[in-house]
Amino acid sequence: MKRKSKVKKILINVLISCLSLIVCFSVLEIYLRLFHKELNPVTTIRHTTPTAENEEQNIRALLKLPKWINTPLSAQIYERSCFKTELKYNSLGIRENEYPFEKEQDVYRILILGDSYAEGKEVLFEKRFSNILQDELNKNINKYKRIELINTGIYGYCSIQKLGMFLRIGKYFKPDLVIDQFFINDPDENLRLFNDYKILTKKRIALNIEDTLPEKQPFYKSLYLYRFLKFRLSQVSWLRPSIKRTNFEFDTVEIPTYKIIYTDRYAPEDEIEIVLRKYDISYMQMYQNPIPLDVYYGWIITYAYYIELKRLCKEIGAELMVLIIPHAFGLSYNPHNFLIRLLNKQKIQYLSLETFFNGVEGIILECDGHWSEKGHELCAKYLTDFVQTHYLPD
Secondary structure, three states: OHHHHHHHHHHHHHHHHHHHHHHHHHHHHHHHHHHOHHHOOEEEEEEOOOOOOOHHHHHHHHOOOOOOOOOOOEEEEEEEOOEEEEEEOOOOOOOOOOOOOOOOOOEEEEEEEOOHHHHOOOOOHHHOHHHHHHHHHHHHOOOOOEEEEEEOOOOOOOHHHHHHHHHHOHHHHOOOEEEEEEOOOHHHHHHHHHHHEEEEOOOEEEEOOOOOOOOOOOHHHHOHHHHHHHHHHHOOHHHOOOOOEOOOOOOOOOOOOOEEEEOOOOOOOOOEEEOOOOOOOOHHHHOOOOOEHHHHHHHHHHHHHHHHHHHHHHHOOOEEEEEEOOOOOOOOOOHHHHHHHHHHHOOOEEEEOHHHHOOOOOOEOOOOOOEOHHHHHHHHHHHHHHHHHHOOOO
């Protein structure tokens, strides 16, 4: 009898402890949701039912959507302490107006591939550099009826994702000019997707872009507490794996040319050259000599991306340029010099905004690190001049 009573008491204590933990975690979750909105800036989502008029277009589009995409025909409230914007996504899951794939005669189309700087969640739709660029270019039209600009930028995109965007969506718009927006984290962001490609011997990258839309994420990943703990733990230095470095220095290293092949099936005799690890590398660690081994392969993927994107643009008769976004980090080595060397090698035109942005105040949002409206205006100003000079001559 005493034994049963003791077991019962233990079970009650365990139950009380579990309930106490649930209450504590719930209180902490509520606190984080109220006072740490940056952990999940999306506060509302509403879906729009497709109309009969655009149903066919939506069906066509969904068949070609990359798996890394926003919810088509949805809206979100994106909020931080210094801004609040409403985001609306079209039937392709991009923050852009609806455009037909077919291009009218005498229309000049520009396609933008990019990440958060291109998507511009922090500012109003019409205040993004792409919208300003379109308005400015249409003020000085010569032989074209109008200029259409389609911005496919999506938050967090890297080289591999931009390639998937171009192959699944971008090329079907038949652009005349493709502007690829590059930011400093593109090479290491490629490392996040190491399950989506294999780096093979014989200088090849096997890339599978035929995946469907992703499955719904697990419940725990939607918790603010999970994201908070994940962020805090990522800052603990002794929990990070050690970084292996190469013998290469940025000033002298030559990035080899790898060919991208589109398949997740490769011959058994093919060997995987390197297995990349999934971990976060800070910018300060990325650009220190000698180069970290994984970052070296991140640059190999980036270089292969530009070679492949140039080839694909040539196939559809489009020109290619790269827009290099300035960074606000004090690094011992400027990665833009490295990128420019690779672009010059492939004879790809580029516009680096670093000189124009240097020393200008008010272009970065203090609460976020992305561009303010002033930053987008400044970008549009110099990009308009560049495009008019090089691609839309009188």
